[in-house]
Amino acid sequence: MRFVSFFVDGKTRIAPESLAPHNHLFTASSFYNLPDFDQPLINEDFSYNPTLQAELSGKLLLLDELSLSLDEIQEHYNHGFIRYSKGIETKQGYDKCSRCGNSENRLFASFSCYRCKEPQCTYCRNCIMMGRISQCTPLVSWCGPELEWRDSNSELVWEGILSPEQLKASDTLVEKIGMKDKLLIWAVCGSGKTEVLFQGIEKALKDGQRVCIATPRTDVVLELLPRFRRIFPGITLSCLYGGSMDKLEGAQLILSTTHQLFRYREAFDLIIVDEVDAFPFSYDKTLAFAVQQAKKEEALIVYLSATPDRNMKQQAEDGKLPFVKIPKRYHGFPLPVPRFVWCGHWKKGLKRNKLPRYVMNWISRQMERNRQSFLFVPSVRMLDQIVPILKEVNAKIEGVHAEDPDRKVKVMRFRHGATPILVTTTILERGVTIPFTDVAVLGAEEEIFSESALVQISGRAGRSKDDPAGEVLFFHYGKTKAMVQAKRHIEQMNREAGL
Amino acid sequence: MNYCVYCHEAFFEPVSWQFIAGLSESLSFCEECSSSFEAINGECCRMCGRSFRLFPEQYRQKQCCTDCVRWEEHEEWSGVLTKNRSLYVYNDFLRKVISTLKYRGDAELVQGLKTPFCKLYKKEFRGKMIVPVPLSEERHYERGFNQARLMAELLGGEIVSPLERVIHEKKQSKKSRKERLNIQENIFQASKEAGKVKGKSILLIDDVYTTGATIRQAAKVLREAGALEVSSMTVGR
Ligand SMILES: [Zn+2]
Ligand SMILES: [Zn+2]
Ligand SMILES: [Zn+2]
Ligand SMILES: [Zn+2]
Secondary structure, rough: OOEEEEEEEEEEEEEEEEHOOOOOOOEEEHHOOOOOOOOOOOOOOOOOHHHHHHHOOOOOOOHHHOOOOHHHHHHHOOOOOEEEEEEEEOOOOOEEEOOOOOHHHHHHHEEEOOOOOOOOEEOOOOOOOHHOOOOOOEEEEEOOOOOOOOOOOOOOOOOOOHHHHHHHHHHHHHHHHOEEEEEEEEEOOOOOHHHHHHHHHHHHHOOOOOOOEEOOOHHHHHHHHHHHHHHHHOOOOOOOOOOOOOOOOOOEEEEEEEEHHEEEOOEEEEEEEEEOOOEEEEEHHHHHHHHHHHHEEEEEEEEEEOOOOHHHHHHOOOOOOEEEEOOOOOOOOOOOEEEEEEOOOOHHHHHHHOHHHHHHHHHHHHHHOOOOOEEEEHHHHHHHHHHHHHHHHHOOOOEEOOOOOOOHHHHHHHHHHOOOOEEEOOHHHOOOOOEEEEEEEEEOOOOOHHHHHHHHHHHOOOOOOOOOOOOOEEEEEOOOOOHHHHHHHHHHHHHOOOO | OOOOOOOOOOOOOOOOOOHHHHOOOOEEEEEHHHHOOOOOOOEEOOOOOOOOOHHHHHOOOOOOOOHHHHHOOOOOOOOOOOOEEEEOOOOHHHHHHHHHOOOOOOOHHHHHHHHHHHHHHHHOOOOOOEEEOOOOHHHHHHHOOHHHHHHHHHOOOOOOOOOOOOOOOHHHHOOOHHHOOOOOOOOEEEEHHHHHHHOEEEEEEEOOOOOOOOHHHHHHHHOOOOOOEEEEEEEOO
């Protein structure tokens, strides 16, 4: 949009064109082309709007994301309570998005903009799903007093018992609360990593800290939400994911998908990053940026991972990254080791709507034994081809993928045992826990199935002490390094756990 | 290596002799996205360009669909629009692409349509005066651009703006057919530039032809301003 700039008492001030003071003459320009301007000093006598404080404190937002009128927002600027800053910065000829940190040339584009009237208004394509940021889009942040949660009751209501290994990790975390530090909690799938966080989070909340748990997948956020509501009934809790409705502005504990962190700035004293190795299968550069921006300068960052990448492992071993390892599954059973089944040129068969014989045999065996199973496939396109074939075997078999509008319902039906086999792309392989399940991967040789992905997928089987014998099959057309390493990785973890 | 303009996946172009000889342009969509578009070729309604493949024979009369027959029977609308042609069937995938363009504001997506859109223009409408269907002032400001204009700009010719949108965009599809045929008040009016259309053959550009009501209302204003005839071209049908 267009802004004007003008002098007040020797200082340069700005205002949206529509709110320009009447007694001046200006030429309006794109926000991007404004001359340098001064931030008004905070006026202690101004009574700020607490709604704006709750919405904006610790964040960096678009004007459209605020519920107040432009007039009221501008009033807060005039009294020094908010700051306007550029959405797109250009340094040495390179554009950078201030929200998501993107600086890759191919992820910027421009258009002739009706808002600022510039023939080339450059915008960021990387974070466009959160509302477009272009050169003429100002970002807004809060400079007023910070939020406080003094009156809330942060008591933990939980009666579970931690294993000795979990307890060690939990104590390490509790010790670090309040320090400016990092901690890697390296937990084998199913070792109960969530419980390990409870005591530490309680301590942070009691100290009045703002806490965030960020995880790459919406499913995991949705699974954690009722759990945290139950164990911390007295605190303000907000749940953020693409399209989430029950947002509570200014909450003390935030469960969020990693992407939603782009909206936060210097907000958290404790930030727990779940599955750091996971998006999509390696940690996206801009997401690392999001975590760095969202935490306060003095914050503690906790990384949770079952399969830390080489870099992180190296740092841990060199003593640069404090870590604590939870090797054993809490029920003390080994992780199922994947079996490889060669199934020929399955893609060719799929073109004629046929699945390999081995896969079909496995499907019917699962039905006979009444075993629920996940079948992982490499892409949504293949999912759409495979599901109709399997529905002919049993109409209750379903497919689900990340953008499926019925995803929640389908996962729920699977959880309740109504769906015998759930065909899925890689979205559900982490965090969602359903006991008595077997797992198969069709096309395990595909690039999308990295070592880490395959280890995680294998970890989905037999996740209950009543069912330690989950089965894992990799149907493939040529063994890959990732497959072999995944198998070795699992065997190694079982050895370390003394199993 | 290219990156898909829609899904951002990296992909390699299939190597063909046209590619090696520099005859084919570099692709904007990856193989998966490309194959999700359903090009309209083969038999279609002579009037509105709807693919005949997609609807049963009882909804056709000779070479027109019954929708078009009804428009032509109505005295107010008969002959207002010469014909419409569209690139792709308005399937789920195209719906997603167009909504990312319009509602998310990802203007760059339109570049992926350039080659086929220009080809359709040259084949069916070469030489006509190009007029994008306008947005209301309010919607235009909110979006920052008019997607129909971006599409018109792909064609490389001069663009004329003889129309203004005076009534805000509502979901046309929510109105009943009767409401659509008995339009009381036109959503468009002539602008300052309307004089330019006198005696000219006009091509309206829009993103989607859904019911045909929007395009016919625009065409009617142009005819009243003296246009010789009005056709239209859209991405989706
Ligand atoms: Zn961005
Ligand atoms: Zn602009
Ligand atoms: Zn694509
Ligand atoms: Zn028709």
